[in-house]
Amino acid sequence: MIYQYKNIKMHYEPCLDGGGRECYPEFLQIIQEKIGKVNSAFEFCAGTAFIGFSLLADEMCEKLTLADIEKESVECCKKTIKENNLENKASAYHSDCLKQIPAQKWDLVVGNPPHFSERQTNLPQTIVINVDKNWEIHRSFYTDISEYLNPNGSILLVENGRGSSPKVFYDMIKKNGLRVAEVIKCNLNRPSKFYFMLVKKN
Numbered sequence: 001m002i003y004q005y006k007n008i009k010m011h012y013e014p015c016l017d018g019g020g021r022e023c024y025p026e027f028l029q030i031i032q033e034k035i036g037k038v039n040s041a042f043e044f045c046a047g048t049a050f051i052g053f054s055l056l057a058d059e060m061c062e063k064l065t066l067a068d069i070e071k072e073s074v075e076c077c078k079k080t081i082k083e084n085n086l087e088n089k090a091s092a093y094h095s096d097c098l099k100q101i102p103a104q105k106w107d108l109v110v111g112n113p114p115h116f117s118e119r120q121t122n123l124p125q126t127i128v129i130n131v132d133k134n135w136e137i138h139r140s141f142y143t144d145i146s147e148y149l150n151p152n153g154s155i156l157l158v159e160n161g162r163g164s165s166p167k168v169f170y171d172m173i174k175k176n177g178l179r180v181a182e183v184i185k186c187n188l189n190r191p192s193k194f195y196f197m198l199v200k201k202n
């Protein structure tokens with residue numbers, strides 16, 4: 001299926017959509033207000049990359065890197081890149097967290113990672129979209145991300161208050177030379193209490 005935002009037509013399948021189509025406008029708004037335009041951006045746990053491609057379409061970044069552990073999502077990203085002639089601006093990796101991504105530096109990292117540390121019986125979506133067992137994905141991300149961030153770089157992740165509170169992530173962030181700049185309430189009109197963590201490199 002195709003979802004179009006401005007001049008970019010994104011390939012996706014509904015089963016791969018983890019909510020990015022709903023929350024990308026709020027990412028754009030927060031980035032415009034609090035961070036501004038950057039040279040390089042990365043979408044962590046990108047899925048089919050509604051958030052990343054919308055940044056590119058809005059010219060909020062010049063270069064975009066995407067990665068996901070799900071091969072089908074990465075294939076969609078690659079199709080979007082090819083069919084929109086974005087080969088000089090965007091690249092997509094099949095990667096477990098940051099492990100298979102070649103060394104590079106970003107100014108901004110965005111992401112909508114799995115939100116629950118254990119399986120939720122009421123959620124219809126697959127485990128890979130929802131579950132971060134014992135927060136191992138978040139821990140691996142925060143451990144490795146400093147190496148990929150430029151000085152003064154920013155991280156903006158959306159989290160779900162039904163699965164976590166900001167405190168869950170504080171130690172992982174602090175331990176790795178990063179700091180929580182702000183926790184921002186999400187305005188999405190949903191029963192879930194989504195919130196954004198804005199994290200900066202010290």
Ligand SMILES: C[S@@+](CC[C@H](N)C(=O)[O-])C[C@H]1O[C@@H](n2cnc3c(N)ncnc32)[C@H](O)[C@@H]1O
Nearest residue numbers: 017018019020045046047068069070096097112
């Ligand atoms: C909540 S969904 C978000 C997908 C997309 N960013 C969106 O907003 O629609 C979480 C994504 O994390 C990916 N994921 C899960 N475990 C991962 C891991 N270890 N490394 C990279 N991506 C992972 C899933 O495949 C899924 O695409």
